[in-house]
Amino acid sequence: MTSPRSSPESGIFGDSSSEDAGARIGRPSDARPEDARGDQPEHKDGSGPGIIRAIIGDVRGKGLQAVSTVCLVVGAFRHEAGQAATLAELADRLNDAITREKDPGNPDHVESFVTALLVEIRPGATEASLLSRGHTAPYLLNDGHVAMVEPKTPGLPLGMDLPTVDGTTRPDTVALPLDATLLLVTDGITEARDRNGTFYDPRAALARIRPSTPRELVDALTRSVTYWTGGRRQDDIAVLALKPVPRAPELLGRA
Numbered sequence: 001m002t003s004p005r006s007s008p009e010s011g012i013f014g015d016s017s018s019e020d021a022g023a024r025i026g027r028p029s030d031a032r033p034e035d036a037r038g039d040q041p042e043h044k045d046g047s048g049p050g051i052i053r054a055i056i057g058d059v060r061g062k063g064l065q066a067v068s069t070v071c072l073v074v075g076a077f078r079h080e081a082g083q084a085a086t087l088a089e090l091a092d093r094l095n096d097a098i099t100r101e102k103d104p105g106n107p108d109h110v111e112s113f114v115t116a117l118l119v120e121i122r123p124g125a126t127e128a129s130l131l132s133r134g135h136t137a138p139y140l141l142n143d144g145h146v147a148m149v150e151p152k153t154p155g156l157p158l159g160m161d162l163p164t165v166d167g168t169t170r171p172d173t174v175a176l177p178l179d180a181t182l183l184l185v186t187d188g189i190t191e192a193r194d195r196n197g198t199f200y201d202p203r204a205a206l207a208r209i210r211p212s213t214p215r216e217l218v219d220a221l222t223r224s225v226t227y228w229t230g231g232r233r234q235d236d237i238a239v240l241a242l243k244p245v246p247r248a249p250e251l252l253g254r255a
Contacts, residue, residue: 094116115133121176183241
């Protein structure tokens with residue numbers, strides 16, 4: 001995996017895996033430092049051969065503090081994704097990494113948290129495991145149908161340092177046939193508005209998109225949101241599309 005293509009001032013980044021990981025990721029080049037919120041897509045090989053784990057998240061706040069938290073979460077994810085036995089354990093390790101770095105005397109640190117959605121796809125599997133920590137629900141596209149995949153047991157955002165009811169958040173399992181695509185987004189997509197204040201409807205837009213690859217899906221959705229908002233950047237966005245292939249999941253993201 002290469003180093004992240006980002007600047008110290010920007011909370012938007014992209015990364016690329018090695019070719020044998022069966023995954024690709026990209027980002028636009030027009031992110032403005034003053035808009036940086038920390039929307040983040042990232043992926044890495046999981047704890048076993050051919051396992052792909054991915055994360056998409058949104059850091060509370062803006063500016064350099066958000067960027068610092070992005071770097072922390074991404075670094076922890078890269079280190080822990082191949083070590084944690086389960087998604088729940090991975091989420092706990094990321095949560096611990098964030099809470100360890102908090103300065104009790106800094107109000108920005110105390111109030112900082114990260115919504116995140118973790119995904120795991122095993123080689124040859126026709127299902128994906130999802131673990132939500134307060135993040136926007138993903139969409140499942142299959143044979144022209146679009147469905148929002150709401151978590152059965154949503155957890156608290158990372159870094160809130162509050163106990164869950166049973167001590168952990170259990171992942172959900174969603175069917176992911178070879179012709180289906182799992183689409184992860186941040187609220188920069190779901191809360192985009194036109195000049196009249198009308199919210200963008202991802203499901204309606206996705207129902208009209210007929211992409212042949214994850215890259216085409218991400219690009220088409222990004223263009224659709226840009227058209228809806230009249231080109232005005234109201235919030236940073238991150239989009240991650242995962243489509244299973246016979247040997248390894250194909251993955252592409254834009255933030």
